[in-house]
Amino acid sequence: MSAVSDTAAAVPRRTKTDRIRRLTTGMPVSVRLSLVVLVIMALVTVFARWLIPFEFDQMDLRARLAPPFPLEGFDWTHPLGTDKLGRDVLSRLMIATQTSILLALLGTLIGAVLGTLLGFVAAHFRGWVDEAISTLVDFQAAMPWFIIALAILAFMGNSMLVFLLLMGLYGWERYARITRGLVFAAREQGYARAVEALGGRPAVIYRRHVLPNIMSPLIVQLTINFPETILFETSLSFLGLGIRPPMTSLGQMLGEGRDYLVTAWWLAVIPGTIIFLTTLSMSIFGDWLRTRFDPSLQD
Amino acid sequence: MSSLVIEKAEIGTPRHRDAVSSPTLLAAENLSRSFVYRRGSLLRREARFRAVDDVSLTLREGETLGIVGESGCGKSTLGRLLSGLARPDAGSATFADLSLSSLSGQAWRASRRDIQVIFQDTAGSLDPRLPIEEQVREPLDLHAIGTPESRVQAAQEMLDAVRLGRHMWGSVPGELSGGQQQRVVIARALILKPRLLVCDEPVAALDVSIQAQIISILQDMRSRLGLSMIFISHDLGIVRHIADHVAIMYLGQIVESGPSETVFSDPAHPYTRALISAVPVPDPKRRRQRRLLSGDPPSPHTPPPGCRFHTRCPLKVERCTSEEPRLTLQGAHGVACHFAEVAP
Amino acid sequence: MRPTYLLWKTLRAILTMWLVVTFVFFVLRLTGDPVAQLLPDDVDQNTIDFYRHLWGLDQPILVQYWRYMVALTQGDFGISFRDNQDALQLVLSRLPKTALLGFVSLVFALVFGIPLGVIAALKKDTAVDRFVVGFAVFGFSLPNFFLGILLILAFSLHLRILPSSGSDSWQHLIMPAFTLGTAFGAQIARYTRSAMIDVLNKPYMRTAESKGAGDLLRLYRHALPNAAIPLITIIGLKMGELIGSAVITENVFAWPGIGRLLTFSVAARDLAVVQCILMIIALTMVVSNLVVDILYGWLDPRIRADGTPEAAR
Numbered sequence: 001m002s003a004v005s006d007t008a009a010a011v012p013r014r015t016k017t018d019r020i021r022r023l024t025t026g027m028p029v030s031v032r033l034s035l036v037v038l039v040i041m042a043l044v045t046v047f048a049r050w051l052i053p054f055e056f057d058q059m060d061l062r063a064r065l066a067p068p069f070p071l072e073g074f075d076w077t078h079p080l081g082t083d084k085l086g087r088d089v090l091s092r093l094m095i096a097t098q099t100s101i102l103l104a105l106l107g108t109l110i111g112a113v114l115g116t117l118l119g120f121v122a123a124h125f126r127g128w129v130d131e132a133i134s135t136l137v138d139f140q141a142a143m144p145w146f147i148i149a150l151a152i153l154a155f156m157g158n159s160m161l162v163f164l165l166l167m168g169l170y171g172w173e174r175y176a177r178i179t180r181g182l183v184f185a186a187r188e189q190g191y192a193r194a195v196e197a198l199g200g201r202p203a204v205i206y207r208r209h210v211l212p213n214i215m216s217p218l219i220v221q222l223t224i225n226f227p228e229t230i231l232f233e234t235s236l237s238f239l240g241l242g243i244r245p246p247m248t249s250l251g252q253m254l255g256e257g258r259d260y261l262v263t264a265w266w267l268a269v270i271p272g273t274i275i276f277l278t279t280l281s282m283s284i285f286g287d288w289l290r291t292r293f294d295p296s297l298q299d
Numbered sequence: 300m301s302s303l304v305i306e307k308a309e310i311g312t313p314r315h316r317d318a319v320s321s322p323t324l325l326a327a328e329n330l331s332r333s334f335v336y337r338r339g340s341l342l343r344r345e346a347r348f349r350a351v352d353d354v355s356l357t358l359r360e361g362e363t364l365g366i367v368g369e370s371g372c373g374k375s376t377l378g379r380l381l382s383g384l385a386r387p388d389a390g391s392a393t394f395a396d397l398s399l400s401s402l403s404g405q406a407w408r409a410s411r412r413d414i415q416v417i418f419q420d421t422a423g424s425l426d427p428r429l430p431i432e433e434q435v436r437e438p439l440d441l442h443a444i445g446t447p448e449s450r451v452q453a454a455q456e457m458l459d460a461v462r463l464g465r466h467m468w469g470s471v472p473g474e475l476s477g478g479q480q481q482r483v484v485i486a487r488a489l490i491l492k493p494r495l496l497v498c499d500e501p502v503a504a505l506d507v508s509i510q511a512q513i514i515s516i517l518q519d520m521r522s523r524l525g526l527s528m529i530f531i532s533h534d535l536g537i538v539r540h541i542a543d544h545v546a547i548m549y550l551g552q553i554v555e556s557g558p559s560e561t562v563f564s565d566p567a568h569p570y571t572r573a574l575i576s577a578v579p580v581p582d583p584k585r586r587r588q589r590r591l592l593s594g595d596p597p598s599p600h601t602p603p604p605g606c607r608f609h610t611r612c613p614l615k616v617e618r619c620t621s622e623e624p625r626l627t628l629q630g631a632h633g634v635a636c637h638f639a640e641v642a643p
Numbered sequence: 644m645r646p647t648y649l650l651w652k653t654l655r656a657i658l659t660m661w662l663v664v665t666f667v668f669f670v671l672r673l674t675g676d677p678v679a680q681l682l683p684d685d686v687d688q689n690t691i692d693f694y695r696h697l698w699g700l701d702q703p704i705l706v707q708y709w710r711y712m713v714a715l716t717q718g719d720f721g722i723s724f725r726d727n728q729d730a731l732q733l734v735l736s737r738l739p740k741t742a743l744l745g746f747v748s749l750v751f752a753l754v755f756g757i758p759l760g761v762i763a764a765l766k767k768d769t770a771v772d773r774f775v776v777g778f779a780v781f782g783f784s785l786p787n788f789f790l791g792i793l794l795i796l797a798f799s800l801h802l803r804i805l806p807s808s809g810s811d812s813w814q815h816l817i818m819p820a821f822t823l824g825t826a827f828g829a830q831i832a833r834y835t836r837s838a839m840i841d842v843l844n845k846p847y848m849r850t851a852e853s854k855g856a857g858d859l860l861r862l863y864r865h866a867l868p869n870a871a872i873p874l875i876t877i878i879g880l881k882m883g884e885l886i887g888s889a890v891i892t893e894n895v896f897a898w899p900g901i902g903r904l905l906t907f908s909v910a911a912r913d914l915a916v917v918q919c920i921l922m923i924i925a926l927t928m929v930v931s932n933l934v935v936d937i938l939y940g941w942l943d944p945r946i947r948a949d950g951t952p953e954a955a956r
Contacts, residue, residue: 131863141880142659142932144924146887148667152915154909155671169596190423198438198487199411209426231786235891236782238788241897251788258792260897265796272789280784285779 003119024092031288034281047100052091065264099249104230110168112175118178140173151155153241172234180212216293223286227279234275250275302408324527325358329390350376350601352551363528367541375499378531382416382497398522415488419500422482425472430469435486457486481503490521497529535578541565547571550607557632567634570608614638656933663925721915730915741900747820752828760835782829787888791822791895808897819896834877838870879935882927
């Protein structure tokens, strides 16, 4: 019988393009659109410095509060208009997008790495180490972190490092929880024990076997965490506490534009729309990934 | 006693040969291991049971030892103790000159080059994500043996040796059948050229036709590499076929041991006899009297006093319920039964 | 439910509160001298020393901490640096506004979130379901500060039918409550949907169906009570998010609750008030988590003494 299956199971070696093709088949339109938005955001983030028509802080007091494209009185020099100081909104928007995305990315990654690492440590050492980390996880989950971050930022003043750290600590406990559970389960699985019996060190087993096998749920968590981190950053910047002038971020732009709702509503609506589109696209894409990779959701 | 003369064993004939000269590879003395089955608390004592209770045995270089017993009799635990994957609570296992129970860290990992294990759960013991060629190569990576190129070559030779076609080398385990997966596991275990291979129910999960194929591959590799083997199974037919020596286990203890030929043709312990008589014989003329065991084995948590088998034994007398029989040797043949001498 | 479970959870809640208080106390004091930042630049050293002494800031930090903790146990939260009012009194005077906003938003979120989730689960994989799921993702992704601004643009500036700030009448409540309730309701719809789908697939639901129980009966007698367990958990655990959103919403609509007081107080570096607000928020979260734990232990007997479900071990 195995002679039969030997010939039948002529599985070709899979290539990268095959994998991508398998991934994209049956992808709904909404997910495709989300991917397009995310790719545009990524491109803007990477190339903002070269794409901007003006320096983002270049003032032109003669052309203040110019309206954007479809509105009466707009001018192609400033397709998205200008703000209260005559600064080009399009340029500011690109730099703000870059700042917000980079910050959210870094913050998410710090949280993911920290949480995953602590999850591994808890599952590996067990005993009191596990207890200590689990307690820390519970505390973090029970703390009003956004509010505490707000207070710390207000008192610490304008410190990028503190802001990044606060973002990094936001949500780490969920990675720790997921990783701990998965590593516990994976260690009970034969393959981790089998590699141990082959003479593999724990570090090798974790890096080469366990981590790749628990990657999917972690990536799904990443896609859930990322829009939340964007909202974390933009909310604080909106309140004037995160990114502050002369720097700019999407939340900071929106907070500034809020004072001109009567005379120049687009100053708030344009950055707000970008924030919304980014979080929406990431959520849609994340949902789709989750239903694809979480076997418990497939029936 | 048997030695290893490298020779391809013919399928179907026991390989038992006489030779007293080959050295001892593995010696276990009074191994015991117990497990907690109920946690203790302030109000309650912790409850333990002995999965392996005072077991001694030896394995000579090149020999294959079969360990037989019903499920739950402690044979898997014994296998883990003998291969150094678990530590005994009492007693010792000595492999070549290494005391397996005292190895730690680096030395323990180094000992894995010489002792390899094949588990029953094949699918589970392979990484579901890595191509099989990489997994077979992995032990060489882990022990930093040879150059990267020589490792690839060795892995491919090994896959050839277990008769896995080239077209499958890039597959992940999920794309293979159970038998193919088991061959990957065998290749991975043997690429280190170990001296001892412990197989824990290596074919129990497979179809009968595939079982034969795996067994033949194991026999083939055994003679190629000069392996010593411990073969754990509940299947008497397979053990008889592959093992030079057998040990019969009941509730954590060895009740009978000896050369396979002797034990199978002239079983002395009533439990062994019952097991053997339960094996279906295809020849109607050789129909034997079947002595079926009544009832299930008692819970290993609370083994009966005296002879552990007395609750199911057809020969039970008063003495069996109070006095525990010791394993007594007659030549190479050992039996733990008060009636061993008088048994027909 | 074992008494040890309850005791353990309560101890943990108290421990969490203590940790939050301590963490906030030290972190906020690491950031520099509030007196120097509070007083005008041109005051002389004597005045600064006077205030430092008055507020106990001239003591070593551990002494300050000890005094603070002792005062806390007597219900003394300190005095607002800004206007010498009792910090707790000040915070409590704003609490009703926030409670009102939070309560109305929560009711709004539940009233449209739960039915939407139930309908989506019953009509799984139809257009209705897709609409609800889409709406949920939409509502969750729409930042509440942006939604608030859009509402102000539409209803206050364009249509001129609702006031954009303040809290004088019930009309003032509409937009903040809608803003706060939308994101929360969207999440509730989503969790209700998945909890219901879970329950509807359970064998006992099929048994009820085979016994000939009608649709409505099955829904009320079997499905809803069972779906309620995970739902209550989620709502309890999301309290922190709701409070965070409330702070922003209050700022957008100049709603004079605790959130607005918080942003004012952090800007003024009013330590006592900020600490008091943080503690009240932390207390709300810890208590709602505790209530969830207790409800959970009470509804689901498969909880061990240490509070972890068997399956998670």
